[in-house]
Amino acid sequence: MTPAPMTHADPKPRGxxxxxxxxxxxxxxLIARAVADDAWACETLYRRHVxxxxxxxxxxxRNRAEAEDVVQDAFMLAFSRLDQLRExxxxxxxxxxxxxxxxxxxxxxxxxxxxxxxEAEASSDASPMVRAELRLLDEVLDQIRERDRVAWILRCxxxxxxxxxxxxxxxxxxxxxxxxxxxxxxxxxxxxxxxPR
Amino acid sequence: xxxPILDAPxxxxxxAAMPAGEADRMWRSFKLREQAAPARRAARRRRAAVWGAxxxxxxxxxxxxxxxxxxxxxxxxxxxxEGHALPATLGSxxxxxxxxxxxxxxxxxxxxxDAQVVANDEVAVRARLDRGSxxxxxxxxxxxxxxxxxxxxxxxxxxxxxxxxxxxxxVEVRVERGLVEVHHxxxxxxxxxxxxxxxxxxxVDPPDGSGEREPAxxxxxxxxxxxxxxxxxxxxxxxxxxxxxxxxxxxxxxGTLGLRERARSAGPEDLMTLADIARRAGxxxxxxxxxxxxxxxxxxxxxxxxxxxxxxRLQLAGAPAMAAESFAFVRxxxxxxxxxxxxxxxxxxxxxxxxxxxxxxxxxxxxxxRFPEGRHAxxxxxxxxxx
Numbered sequence: 001m002t003p004a005p006m007t008h009a010d011p012k013p014r015g016x017x018x019x020x021x022x023x024x025x026x027x028x029x030l031i032a033r034a035v036a037d038d039a040w041a042c043e044t045l046y047r048r049h050v051x052x053x054x055x056x057x058x059x060x061x062r063n064r065a066e067a068e069d070v071v072q073d074a075f076m077l078a079f080s081r082l083d084q085l086r087e088x089x090x091x092x093x094x095x096x097x098x099x100x101x102x103x104x105x106x107x108x109x110x111x112x113x114x115x116x117x118x119e120a121e122a123s124s125d126a127s128p129m130v131r132a133e134l135r136l137l138d139e140v141l142d143q144i145r146e147r148d149r150v151a152w153i154l155r156c157x158x159x160x161x162x163x164x165x166x167x168x169x170x171x172x173x174x175x176x177x178x179x180x181x182x183x184x185x186x187x188x189x190x191x192x193x194x195x196p197r
Numbered sequence: 198x199x200x201p202i203l204d205a206p207x208x209x210x211x212x213a214a215m216p217a218g219e220a221d222r223m224w225r226s227f228k229l230r231e232q233a234a235p236a237r238r239a240a241r242r243r244r245a246a247v248w249g250a251x252x253x254x255x256x257x258x259x260x261x262x263x264x265x266x267x268x269x270x271x272x273x274x275x276x277x278x279e280g281h282a283l284p285a286t287l288g289s290x291x292x293x294x295x296x297x298x299x300x301x302x303x304x305x306x307x308x309x310x311d312a313q314v315v316a317n318d319e320v321a322v323r324a325r326l327d328r329g330s331x332x333x334x335x336x337x338x339x340x341x342x343x344x345x346x347x348x349x350x351x352x353x354x355x356x357x358x359x360x361x362x363x364x365x366x367x368v369e370v371r372v373e374r375g376l377v378e379v380h381h382x383x384x385x386x387x388x389x390x391x392x393x394x395x396x397x398x399x400x401v402d403p404p405d406g407s408g409e410r411e412p413a414x415x416x417x418x419x420x421x422x423x424x425x426x427x428x429x430x431x432x433x434x435x436x437x438x439x440x441x442x443x444x445x446x447x448x449x450x451x452g453t454l455g456l457r458e459r460a461r462s463a464g465p466e467d468l469m470t471l472a473d474i475a476r477r478a479g480x481x482x483x484x485x486x487x488x489x490x491x492x493x494x495x496x497x498x499x500x501x502x503x504x505x506x507x508x509x510r511l512q513l514a515g516a517p518a519m520a521a522e523s524f525a526f527v528r529x530x531x532x533x534x535x536x537x538x539x540x541x542x543x544x545x546x547x548x549x550x551x552x553x554x555x556x557x558x559x560x561x562x563x564x565x566x567r568f569p570e571g572r573h574a575x576x577x578x579x580x581x582x583x584x
Contacts, residue, residue, distance in 0.1 A: 054215050
């Protein structure tokens with residue numbers, strides 16, 4: 001199926017009013033087309049959300065190879081169940097839940113995969129102090145109970161709102177808050193990270 | 198206490214989860230996984246059948262007081278021949294390490310080689326080569342797919358003997374027997390190697406030691422016997438080179454004049470191939486007019502946005518304003534949807550570099566409206582805030 005024509009934004013500002021002229025298909029539209037076996041819609045949906053899914057899986061697992069596996073499996077599962085998704089506009093949250101639940105499964109049976117850690121993911125311009133702090137954080141995170149650790153990383157590393165953490169972890173807002181705080185208490189004892197934002 | 202991380206969210210101190218170009222590789226890998234899914238499901242069914250049959254046999258054995266032994270190696274991960282589990286970390290010895298496996302396959306690691314087994318089940322073995330050189334002698338017709346990751350390169354195989362050597366970002370794959378498929382961001386399509394062939398992908402140091410590096414995908418043919426006559430290239434031999442992913446070889450066969458000559462009368466598909474040959478062989482200035490020809494001659498063709506996108510990327514370094522126009526063309530094209538996100542981010546960046554601040558901010562805002570969680574969201578946000 002040929003995608004709908006798209007117009008690009010006029011680069012010249014008009015009267016200071018920001019006008020977004022290009023509206024590509026929404027997730028909802030893409031899902032409707034993907035359910036009808038439109039390969040282009042599937043690819044677009046994948047490309048649109050694979051970055052976010054990879055970021056979540058990578059920070060939670062702290063291992064690139066494992067994270068990629070989880071993300072690919074998550075998309076495989078999501079695409080096989082697209083027709084069951086009631087709120088199609090909520091695809092992002094649904095995909096995130098699948099990723100987080102796959103991460104939990106992966107953590108439970110983690111045996112052979114080595115942990116790369118946050119330090120291995122430090123950006124090239126990170127100072128030695130930052131690297132040392134990330135290494136310390138890696139050690140501390142390993143001491144935290146899995147559910148608390150996942151909630152803390154979602155909140156404090158990835159910066160999700162507490163509501164989003166609760167949704168991704170499939171728990172109540174109060175539980176999500178408690179998990180973040182429990183993990184934070186341990187982190188604070190070992191690393192001076194401040195309170196969760 | 199002055200905490201370096203307290204000053205900014207932790208995510209800001211980490212590498213991007215998805216470097217540029219990674220989505221393409223992951224999408225291709227996803228499609229391969231999708232194709233392999235029926236085999237995976239079949240393996241699961243077989244395993245379930247083995248368990249089901251095993252339960253029936255055990256019940257019968259219990260009834261008759263017999264002991265039944267489940268045959269070894271039918272399902273589950275590949276193990277060492279002596280029965281122990283295959284370790285997750287391989288190599289790192291001063292001497293070569295040899296791993297004989299229970300399916301008849303063998304892994305030999307050169308001294309000071311680091312490799313990790315990252316997945317191992319009934320349908321696939323996946324290993325990552327971090328450093329050094331390893332030879333994989335995979336039993337032909339075995340039940341598992343073997344995947345070796347080395348830097349950005351991925352080697353997929355189903356029964357062969359081949360070696361993978363990693364030197365920094367450069368990865369060399371050499372096939373002794375059978376057929377393997379090599380995937381790498383520098384390759385438009387996977388390179389298939391047969392016995393005697395090798396490919397080097399990634400950044401390769403030139404032999405003259407000039408220090409200049411170029412992204413390469415060099416396929417070496419089996420060495421000809423001494424004294425054999427110099428093979429004469431067939432008129433379309435360059436196409437065979439392209440099919441193998443050997444763009445440098447194709448460019449050598451065509452030459453600058455041959456490239457121009459063929460571009461004069463070629464249709465959009467051949468034009469794209471010729472432009473890719475020039476670009477991938479390290480001659481971007483020769484690729485640019487060919488991409489332009491696709492856009493100008495066949496603006497309605499589905500390849501036109503791809504050509505404009507490739508041209509835009511080449512223009513970015515020296516002509517950002519022209520690059521911005523190329524990306525704008527991609528975004529406006531009905532067949533440019535798959536490139537839309539990248540083209541939007543690149544157009545915003547190009548306009549910013551060209552000093553078109555207002556245009557850059559508008560396009561960046563459009564990106565954010567369209568892809569709030571996109572992989573360029575952070576940089577686009579910075580552009581919208583720039584004054």
